[in-house]
């Protein structure tokens with residue numbers, strides 16, 4: 016939506032998503048609204064980084080002698096706070112694209128989660144990070160004056176955050192951006208020198224461009240309107256660890272990650288020798304909302320000799336570490352390296368290898384030292400780390416050791432070492448079941464026999480689980496085995512304290528089941544691969560399993576959903592010899608025409624087993640007719 020003002024002026028509507036976000040900002044009661052300053056200073060510092068990078072190949076952009084810097088000016092009389100930088104700047108198109116839309120991945124997911132309940136939505140905003148738009152928490156009018164480096168014309172953007180903004184030509188000496196906040200009446204405290212000094216020191220000490228503060232009309236060191244420098248301006252990752260406090264790291268994390276939470280793990284490392292680099296990386300405290308969004312950008316920034324190069328390279332870290340945030344600074348790459356040259360670059364490959372090893376070993380240390388803290392990391396990022404199990408064969412063992420699972424053995428997270436340590440004497444495999452829903456997986460009928468014998472089964476419900484399980488055959492010499500595939504070895508696992516009585520089963524019973532199974536197979540024909548008596552069921556009458564050579568059933572379903580597989584492979588129907596229904600069917604097989612009398616029950620049994628698997632009956636109309644016939648017979652006469 017546009018509307019003409021003066022010849023150069025234009026009023027434009029915000030994108031619908033931005034309007035929703037701004038509405039929340041403008042009417043917010045967010046207690047942490049001081050974060051607007053961190054967001055704006057971060058943006059200013061990013062703009063300086065970008066210009067420094069551009070100037071490597073186009074030195075003219077910086078040739079007028081302007082120093083890259085950020086200046087904060089508070090004017091209590093006018094009620095304004097101005098954040099100015101001499102960075103890359105924005106032209107008209109940039110202003111429209113950057114300050115009228117939200118290009119960030121995960122925005123849709125974020126907005127979908129807004130509930131309309133203000134306090135809940137504001138805490139979500141904390142997780143999402145709203146950047147520039149957070150200005151409207153403290154200002155009722157925001158004006159941005161910007162001139163893009165290398166251009167002559169400046170532009171101005173102005174809005175009260177209510178639906179639209181005005182864009183116009185403007186005057187500005189030199190490149191960069193000035194953001195002028197007209198503070199709301201209840202936000203005038205943000206103009207006070209002590210607050211500004213304290214907050215800027217806290218937020219910006221690590222920022223590598225000088226930041227100055229001027230509070231108009233106040234005295235500093237006996238001088239009115241004096242600008243003071245408030246940060247040390249050195250890159251934090253180059254400083255020795257001994258000089259840095261937890262708070263320094265947290266503030267840097269918040270700056271580099273554009274995230275308001277605390278990091279769960281800080282990895283600060285420096286390598287010198289064959290390759291020289293420093294890295295300051297963070298495992299975030301919370302899972303970002305867009306972690307699984309395919310368009311999500313990596314958030315680790317590459318610097319070369321303290322000059323920012325890019326935060327858009329997938330070369331620096333493997334995809335399964337994409338949740339990391341922070342900085343890698345190389346001494347060995349050329350400053351004028353282009354982003355394209357990073358691909359297949361041997362130095363980058365060596366850095367990637369070293370950093371990946373370091374990160375995994377630090378994560379492992381945390382796992383060994385602090386179980387609870389590690390489990391929080393696993394809960395947030397385990398599904399992503401598990402991608403490494405099939406992507407990174409060389410680090411598979413390390414990643415298997417780091418993996419944690421839910422199991423039938425209580426609610427706690429279980430490592431594979433825990434599992435193996437608890438295996439039964441005759442147990443040869445690590446049993447697991449996969450599915451899409453953790454609760455449904457827990458209720459799988461195939462688990463009944465394992466539970467009855469106290470044999471632990473891993474419960475896996477992340478989409479990635481089926482993929483790594485098809486790539487990895489064993490841990491510590493023990494094969495992984497799906498409880499929904501192949502014959503179960505439960506007979507070998509009966510133990511004295513088990514309340515099942517496999518051994519006591521009479522031969523007659525076994526023969527009966529063989530005969531009933533053959534009869535049912537005769538009725539069901541091609542719809543099943545086989546019918547057999549089961550030792551994995553204790554409560555349910557029947558279940559389906561894949562045969563020995565078949566795919567795990569859940570994996571097969573995923574492949575079918577993604578059109579990676581043609582028709583459904585017939586399954587083995589396992590029947591529970593101790594279930595009253597199976598016993599009744601067994602009795603019936605001695606009567607006249609058992610093929611006829613058992614026809615409806617046989618198909619209903621199969622459909623029931625399919626429903627338990629989350630499938631639909633093969634022929635819903637036939638299913639309904641059979642069920643109706645049976646119900647009719649079962650109704651008591653009046």
Ligand SMILES: Nc1ncnc2c1ncn2[C@@H]1O[C@H](COP(=O)(O)OP(=O)(O)OP(=O)(O)O)[C@@H](O)[C@H]1O
Pocket residue numbers: 054058059062100102103104105113114119144145146147148192272273
């Ligand atoms: N001072 C500035 N100089 C130049 N460009 C800027 C400046 N401030 C913001 N921008 C541009 O506007 C865009 C949007 O800023 P915004 O703060 O909303 O989001 P962001 O910084 O991209 O991400 P985040 O939400 O993580 O902060 C930035 O990506 C940048 O391109």
